[in-house]
Every structure is written in C-alpha cells, then in structure tokens.
Amino acid sequence: MPAVAYLNKHGVPLAQPSPMFSSRFPVLCLHRDHLQRALYGACLDPASGPPVEFLPGVSVERYEADPNKGVRVYLSNNTCLESDVLVAADGIHSTIRRQFVEHVTSKHCGYVYFRATLNVEEHSVGLAPFSSAFESWGDGQRFGYVPLQAPDVFWFASIPAAEQTGPDGMATSIIDEATKQHLLRLFEGWSGQAQDGAQIVNLQRLILSSPASSILRTPIRKVPDVEKFPWQGNRGRVILLGDSAHAVAPNLAQGAGLAIEDALVLATNLSRVVRGEASLEAAARYYELARKPRAKTVQSMADLVATVGHIRGPLALARNYFMLASHKLAPTVQSLIFERAVSMSLGGDSNNLYWSPPVPKGTVDAEALTRALERSCLLGRVLGATFSELPSHVRKFRAASEGEGVGIVSVE
Numbered sequence: 001m002p003a004v005a006y007l008n009k010h011g012v013p014l015a016q017p018s019p020m021f022s023s024r025f026p027v028l029c030l031h032r033d034h035l036q037r038a039l040y041g042a043c044l045d046p047a048s049g050p051p052v053e054f055l056p057g058v059s060v061e062r063y064e065a066d067p068n069k070g071v072r073v074y075l076s077n078n079t080c081l082e083s084d085v086l087v088a089a090d091g092i093h094s095t096i097r098r099q100f101v102e103h104v105t106s107k108h109c110g111y112v113y114f115r116a117t118l119n120v121e122e123h124s125v126g127l128a129p130f131s132s133a134f135e136s137w138g139d140g141q142r143f144g145y146v147p148l149q150a151p152d153v154f155w156f157a158s159i160p161a162a163e164q165t166g167p168d169g170m171a172t173s174i175i176d177e178a179t180k181q182h183l184l185r186l187f188e189g190w191s192g193q194a195q196d197g198a199q200i201v202n203l204q205r206l207i208l209s210s211p212a213s214s215i216l217r218t219p220i221r222k223v224p225d226v227e228k229f230p231w232q233g234n235r236g237r238v239i240l241l242g243d244s245a246h247a248v249a250p251n252l253a254q255g256a257g258l259a260i261e262d263a264l265v266l267a268t269n270l271s272r273v274v275r276g277e278a279s280l281e282a283a284a285r286y287y288e289l290a291r292k293p294r295a296k297t298v299q300s301m302a303d304l305v306a307t308v309g310h311i312r313g314p315l316a317l318a319r320n321y322f323m324l325a326s327h328k329l330a331p332t333v334q335s336l337i338f339e340r341a342v343s344m345s346l347g348g349d350s351n352n353l354y355w356s357p358p359v360p361k362g363t364v365d366a367e368a369l370t371r372a373l374e375r376s377c378l379l380g381r382v383l384g385a386t387f388s389e390l391p392s393h394v395r396k397f398r399a400a401s402e403g404e405g406v407g408i409v410s411v412e
C-alpha cells in the first residue's frame, strides 16, 4: 500500500505519514476473492497437510460439548460430526457464539458503507492505480481509495444512515441507479490526491465509472465489548475465531487480518496440545488472552476513526482546521503521531512496528533462521551475531526471497 493519508474533501492533506511509510509498514492490499482462492487452493493442496473436507450448502445448527470427551456438531443435512475441538469461524452472526454466550449480539454502528472495485485502466479516472491511498473527510461523509493488484482499485463511501436491509432481506445489497445518483450528488466536487501531490482525482468519476450493479451497500455492525465475554467454553472444546469473536467496524481494514492472526495464534497453541506440552483448556485460554487486547485496540481505533471522520457542521470545520494547522506547523510531529497510531492498529509494540506471527516451536528454528540470515546479506556478514538486534522490519526485509526496496538503515 502506498503511504496512506487523510485528506479534506478538496484533496488537501490533513494528516500524512513520512514518505518512508510504505517501507516501514509493508501492508498488502488484496481483493477478498484472491485471498479466498489462495486459501481454498492451499486447503486442496496435498503438500499443505492433511486434506480438508468442504461441505457446501450445509450449515451448523448446534453443538453438544463434553469437556472430557469432545464435541458433537449437528448439521443441517441431519448428520453429526464428532471432534476434539470445534473452532467456530462463522462470522458476526455466529450460531455457535449465540449458543454459549447468548447475551452477546452484534450492534449497528450508525453508518453504511458503499463500496466497489474498479479497473482504472478500463475506466480512466485520472489516477494511476498505485499512486495513492487515502481517506477523505467531508461534512459527515468519508470516502476511501485503496489500490489492489493493478489495475484494480477499491473505493468506499461511508455515510451515517439507519440500518436497512436490501430487497432480499440480506444485510448487504447491490444498489440501484437512484442510489448511485444520490451518491454522485453527495460527493460532487470531492477530490483525492496522489502521494506526490501531483495527480488529482475527481472522486465522482470513481462512482460514475462503477456500474450500480457493482456497488455494494452494507450497514456496518460490530460485536461490542469484545474483551468482556468468553471466546472459548467447555474447557477449550469450543473456540470462537474471527468475526464470531470480535467483528470490528471496517474503518481500519483489519477485520480479515485479525481473523488470520487469530488462526496463527490458535494453531500455534493447539500444536502445543498435540505435542503434550499444554492442556486443551490452557491452550484455548492462552489464545483468548493473547488475542483480546489486540482485537480491543483495533475496535476502539476503528470506532474513533468513524467518530472523527463523520463529524458534521461547524465541528467538522474545526476538525479540519486543527488537523491542517498541525500538518502545516509541525509536519514531523504529526507524521510521528500518525505512524505511532498505525503501528498500534497493526499490533506493534515497543519492540516491533507491527504484529508478527508466533514462530511455532519445532517447525522453524528461529536461531537457525537468524544464522542463515547473518550469512545471506552484507549487513549480516558485517554485523555477525548482532544482526539479530536490528529492528525486525530490517531483518524481515533481508529475509524476503525476492523483491526490491529503498531505505536507509543507520547502524551504530
């Protein structure tokens, strides 16, 4: 992702990170369809491990768990599966969550997203696909633009609105021509800007170029207070993962990322059970403890972005004035605060800029990896054992098997 910026509706930056943002935060934006195909392909690949069985068109109706024996999962095709553990990744309206924490339900956040992907080579919108990533704030509305794999880009518009289901009763619906005209009116005169400030894009053209049949409308919901209810029950036999545990508003584009992180942390803990190093109950509890603060941080920050971005009237003017002034008067301080916030939202801490997966014991020997890295690059050969003390983003960049990048490393 190119350096992301917050702009006013005329394309003027209100907050911006340093030009080094992309190299410091190597965020990959990809279309959901590409991700799902990659995951599906890996599940079918015999080299990935034991085969995964898919049951299309079948849903889980309920479960029975015995802490000492295992779980029985009852399916809509009148069959029952028996297992040691049930990992429920069944989304924001999770059937399994409702069975063991009945009182937890999702809540409408008070706004609606309209979104589409667009091939910007076919539809000239005046912006090279990879030249920019931004979110623009107006008087109550937000508009976002993110490049995917070129030439596709993703845009969204977030508008305060009551919840409303589509004609088929589904939460997400395809919009009609009248709604598209309404969007065009709302964003009349809005502009975005390329990272170097050179190209200006008329945001209306993005909407105009997207057929109504490609624009989705989704009322935004979340699972509130994600840290306040159990994510696992029956002594670790039933475990929630992804949106079923912690659906967050999409304002930081992190929901699916959180689900993937959950899976890595859970897998690492379950492998400890398999090796006899931990009980199932302890592993599930550890997973829950490790993941709750991370999900809570993303939820709070995502809610904050929506609150500030949806401000209307004189307060919106005051917000823009304050942000613009800090951008002009103290750009370095502002970009430091900006990057600190991004780092927090990506799971960074005092040692790391962003979240990194746990290294499963037995699969990767971290010391051997560091030793190999020491030998594989100039910095490693010069620094020897102290190579491991470099910031993790520098080490990771060296670890990439291919690719290129530009950056500055000061080694004292």
Ligand SMILES: Cc1cc2nc3c(=O)[nH]c(=O)nc-3n(C[C@H](O)[C@H](O)[C@H](O)COP(=O)(O)OP(=O)(O)OC[C@H]3O[C@@H](n4cnc5c(N)ncnc54)[C@H](O)[C@@H]3O)c2cc1C
Pocket (backbone or CB within 6 Å): 058, 059, 060, 061, 089, 090, 091, 092, 094, 095, 113, 115, 218, 220, 241, 242, 243, 244, 247, 248, 250, 252, 253, 254, 255, 256, 257, 258, 259
């Ligand atoms: C408008 C919008 C934009 C978003 N943008 C981003 C973004 O840019 N980046 C990002 O990382 N995240 C984004 N998200 C969030 C992301 O979509 C979710 O966090 C992510 O899909 C969660 O994955 P999941 O597997 O936990 O749940 P889901 O993707 O909801 O998958 C749950 C699955 O379980 C199935 N299921 C449900 N009930 C049952 C049952 N009883 N039996 C069997 N199967 C069942 C469903 O059919 C579904 O396939 C966005 C969300 C929205 C609404």
